[in-house]
Structures are given as structure tokens and as C-alpha cells.
Amino acid sequence: EPEVTQTPSHQVTQMGQEVILRCVPISNHLYFYWYRQILGQKVEFLVSFYNNEISEKSEIFDDQFSVERPDGSNFTLKIRSTKLEDSAMYFCASSEADGRVGSEQFFGPGTRLTVL
Amino acid sequence: AQSVTQLGSHVSVSEGALVLLRCNYSSSVPPYLFWYVQYPNQGLQLLLKYTSAATLVKGINGFEAEFKKSETSFHLTKPSAHMSDAAEYFCAVMNTGFQKLVFGTGTRLLVSP
Numbered sequence: 401e402p403e404v405t406q407t408p409s410h411q412v413t414q415m416g417q418e419v420i421l422r423c424v425p426i427s428n429h430l431y432f433y434w435y436r437q438i439l440g441q442k443v444e445f446l447v448s449f450y451n452n453e454i455s456e457k458s459e460i461f462d463d464q465f466s467v468e469r470p471d472g473s474n475f476t477l478k479i480r481s482t483k484l485e486d487s488a489m490y491f492c493a494s495s496e497a498d499g500r501v502g503s504e505q506f507f508g509p510g511t512r513l514t515v516l
Numbered sequence: 517a518q519s520v521t522q523l524g525s526h527v528s529v530s531e532g533a534l535v536l537l538r539c540n541y542s543s544s545v546p547p548y549l550f551w552y553v554q555y556p557n558q559g560l561q562l563l564l565k566y567t568s569a570a571t572l573v574k575g576i577n578g579f580e581a582e583f584k585k586s587e588t589s590f591h592l593t594k595p596s597a598h599m600s601d602a603a604e605y606f607c608a609v610m611n612t613g614f615q616k617l618v619f620g621t622g623t624r625l626l627v628s629p
Contacts, residue, residue, distance in 0.1 A: 404559070431615070443560070443606065445616035456615045491559060502548035502567035502610065505617060507560040 402426045404508035406492050412514045413482055421477045421511045423492030432475045433493040433505060434467065436460075443491065449475065482515045489513075518543040518611045522620035530628050535579075535594040537623045539607030542588065548610040549590045550617065551581055555603045563605075566590060577601070602627045 405424045413419050425432050434446040447457040449467050466478045475494075479486055489510045497503035523538040541547060548567050552560040564575025571583045581592045592605060604624050608617040 433615070435617070442621050443608075443617075443619040445618070448615040458616065493560075502565060504550075504562050504565060506562075507552075509557070509559040 404492055404494055404506050406490075406508040406511050408511060409509065410512045410514070412516065415484060415515055416481050419479050419482055419513065421479075421490050421492075421513070423475045423477070423508055424473050425475055425492070425494030426496075426506055427473070429494035429496050429506070431455075431495045431497070431503070432467075432469070433495075434477050435491045435493065435507075436488040437491070437510075438485075438488040446477070479513075482513075484515050487513055487515045518547060518609050518618055520549075520607045520609045520618060520620040522605075522607050522623050524623055525621065526624045526626060528626040528628065529597045531599055532596050535592070535597045535601065535625065537592040537605050537607075537625065539581075539590045539592065539620060540588050541590060541607075541609045543609060543611055549581075549583065550608040550610070551575065551579070551590075551592050552606045552608060552619075553603050554606065554622075560606065563592070597625075597627045599627050599629065601625060 407422045432449045437443045445458050447461045448455045464480045468476050489512050491510045492508040493505040495503040495505045519542050521540045550565045551563040554560050563579050564573045566573050566583045574580045579594045604622045606622045607620040
């Protein structure tokens with residue numbers, strides 16, 4: 401069964417460093433998403449991406465964040481200068497059709513980011 | 517803004533007992549509603565979704581949920597709990613015209629023998 405994969409499973413970094421979280425969405429999916437979950441809090445939407453551009457983003461997704469689809473298979477989230485409060489589990493998701501019509505979003509296992 | 521409320525951060529049941537996990541939504545228009553399950557160290561897996569086709573929605577692993585507009589609820593049920601159902605369950609809403617899922621705080625289901 402096709403699945404979304406994410407690497408690494410756990411990333412530890414120093415405050416102020418740049419990190420790149422990687423995701424491989426399901427191969428025939430066209431819409432891609434990042435969410436995060438700070439420990440003990442809700443899963444929160446960060447950004448959606450379609451046709452090589454951001455289609456929707458939350459207020460959390462500020463200039464420190466960027467997303468990219470560098471090739472036909474990977475989808476990355478970059479945090480330019482990490483802060484302590486960026487420590488969270490980051491989930492990548494993908495959907496075959498536009499989420500606005502209720503299309504199911506398939507989630508990866510997550511990357512746990514720890515900022516020291 | 518649309519949101520969901522999940523009552524009870526933890527629910528404990530005995531194996532074979534009815535499972536009822538509560539979710540209420542707030543939305544100005546009928547939304548899309550989802551239940552996801554998260555097993556330890558795994559991602560979020562879709563259990564079922566409501567997209568206005570039918571008010572009683574059947575999902576995987578014997579779960580179902582009923583959309584009740586008058587009560588703005590979308591509670592998740594299963595007639596008989598198994599030990600393997602122990603996990604965290606998330607209710608989520610998506611309003612038409614938006615792509616983002618808005619999640620509730622989650623309910624951890626504990627199943628005892």
C-alpha cells in the first residue's frame with residue numbers, strides 16, 4: 401500500500417541552525433501539506449502546496465519557513481533559523497485531489513524536531 | 517473560524533465494551549469532518565470521513581460516526597472494543613473552500629482486558 405514517508409524520524413539541532421525536513425508523498429498525489437504538533441497540543445496546519453506554489457498557509461508559517469518540491473518525488477520544509485519553540489513533531493501529508501473538496505489527506509509518520 | 521472540540525482527553529473501556537468518542541464542531545456551513553487514529557510512533561491514519569453524502573459513515577476497523585447537524589456533533593463509535601483499538605483519536609474539520617484540516621485536541625482510548 402502506498403504511503404507517505406518522512407526523514408529523518410528524529411532531528412536534533414541547535415537554536416539558530418537551519419533544518420530541512422524531508423517527505424516523499426504518495427507518487428500520484430498532487431497536493432502536499434505540512435502540519436506540526438507541539439508536545440501536548442493540537443495538530444496544527446502550516447502550509448499547503450500545489451503546482452509548485454503555496455496555495456494556503458497559516459499564521460505560524462512566517463518568513464522563517466519555506467517549502468519546496470526540488471524534484472519529482474521530494475517535498476521539503478525548511479526552517480531557516482530554528483527557535484526553541486519550533487520543537488515539535490512535523491507531519492507531512494499528501495492528497496490526490498484538492499483538499500477543498502474533502503479529499504483525504506494521507507499522513508506520514510512524522511519527524512520529531514528537537515531544538516536545543 | 518471553524519473548530520472542533522473533543523470531550524475527554526482520555527477514555528477508558530473494557531475489551532468488548534462500547535466505544536464512544538465525542539466530537540463537536542463549530543462551523544457556519546456544513547463542513548467536511550474526519551476521524552483520524554494515531555498508533556504509537558506512527559502517523560495519522562484516516563478512520564472515516566463525512567462529506568455530506570450520508571449522515572451515518574462507516575469506517576475501517578468497525579468504527580462508525582453519525583453527523584448530527586442539529587447537535588453539531590460527529591461522535592465516533594464502535595460496538596465492541598478490542599485491545600488493538602488503544603490509540604489516540606483525532607477529530608478534524610475542513611470547511612469548504614479551504615484546504616487545511618483543523619484538529620481537535622485528541623482523545624486517548626485505553627482498553628483494558
